[in-house]
Amino acid sequence: TSLELLPDPSTVTLPPGVDLLLDPNRHMTMTVRATSPDRVPLYCQWTATGGGLSSEESVRMTYLPVSGEWESVWEWRPPVGAPTGTQFTLTGKVEDGEGQEALVLSASTSASPIVQVGDTSARVVYRSTRDGSWDLYGTNVDGTGVSNLTRTTAAEFGQVWSPDGQRIAYTSTNGAYVMNADGTGKRMLPSSGDTFAWSPEGGRILFRSQRTGQYEIFVMNADGSNQVQLTSSVEYEYQPSWSPDGQKIVYSSAEAGYLQIYVMNSDGTNKTRYTINGASDSAPAWSPDGTQIAFRSDRSGEWEMYVMDASPGAPALKITTTTVGEMQPVWSPDSSRLTYTSEPDPYNPALSRQMYVVNRDGTNLIPFPSATPLYDAEVNPSWSPQGDRVAFAANNSGYDVYIIDALGANVFNLSQNAASDQDPQIR
DSSP states (O other), X not given: OEEEEESOGGGSOOOTTOSEEEOTTOOEEEXXXXXXXXXXXXXXXXXXXXXXXXXXSOEEOEEETTTTEEEEEEEEEOOTTOOTTOEEEEEEEEEETTOOEEEEOOOSSSSSOEEEEOOOSOEEEEEEOTTSSOEEEEEETTSOSOEESOOOSSOEEEEEXXXXXXXXXXXXTXXXXXXXXXXXXXXXXXXXXXXXXXXXXXXXXXXXXXXXXXXXXXXXXXXXXXXXXXXXXXXXXXXXXXXXXXXEEEEEEOTTXXXXXXXXXXXXXXXXXXXXXXXXXXXXXXXXXXSEEEEEEXXXXXXXXXXXXXXXXXXXXXXXXXXXXXOOOEEXXXXXXXXXXXXXXXXXXXXXTOEEEEETTSOSOEESSTTGGXXXXXXXXXXXXXXXXXXXXXXXXXXXXXXXXTTSOOOEESSOSSSOEEEEEEO
């Protein structure tokens, strides 16, 4: 009567003809239920083209009195070291005690379930021109399960994962939207904003809008309702983001005549200036542990990265010492490191748009990845939730999306096509 596969195949985008994607270090479970007249005992058996099953013999199923069904639960593991992309066919059958076959088990796309080894522990969404316009694409972190999530003639950009990884907010030339991670359930948001930032609990979204004549910061519920304007200064506001507890919002503003870092309560009250100097401070990012704020500043004469305690007027520590400008800092999930991209260096093209990683105290500043000579531009770094990988875009005879280990090894081209693939966000 039923065949249930776990992990749940519906949680990821499956390649054509594949019933389940399985991480190489995990097992899958097959739960079979069947009925028979007069409660005649039933037996279940599985075979596989490789890997290990929980039993090599036919097993008597367990009778479930409430539903009147017989049930059998099996496990299967792929072979040790099975390469990503390897496929295996599993065939199951149910028969009575005399060996009379009653049912050949099947899944949605094939007579017998086809399992592909692949890394489903993280998903990446990026924008690409491969179908003629800037659409958003989703893929597993190993490059399997690629799908066009938007499929419009408009241009999509600014995509941001919800904290639970179930939804994506993004901007389009046709408006602002929220959709499910698989591209279904698109809902247009009644806003003309950009720079989306989900609240930590996933119920609210920060955005910027020019509806008042200049860019101000607004907040709304995740369904687009209850939009509230939080700032109303005579200058533009930039790069709003949440504190980890969702109680405060950090942003930059030129309200003082030059860009400085400000913090306000999540309802827009108690706006407080956190940096006080005559330079420009921008791109603030709250550390995941809530203790510090990273930002970029030109107070040394160059755009460099700084870290300060999350309190007004706290001293700022310069954590980079380069002669090129630094762009948006991005914290690792454990708050121990930051990654960022340098601005183009007019005197050394080989270092243009290079990615770096540095400890929060400024130690161990290294180029990231180590294969930098292959690329002439590295942008938009994004940490995986586990902190073990970084996604980024790189221009190597055209922009592609890459994945690299957190230690700077094993660079992998995730998108691998002639189109332009940019702005990856991993979760």
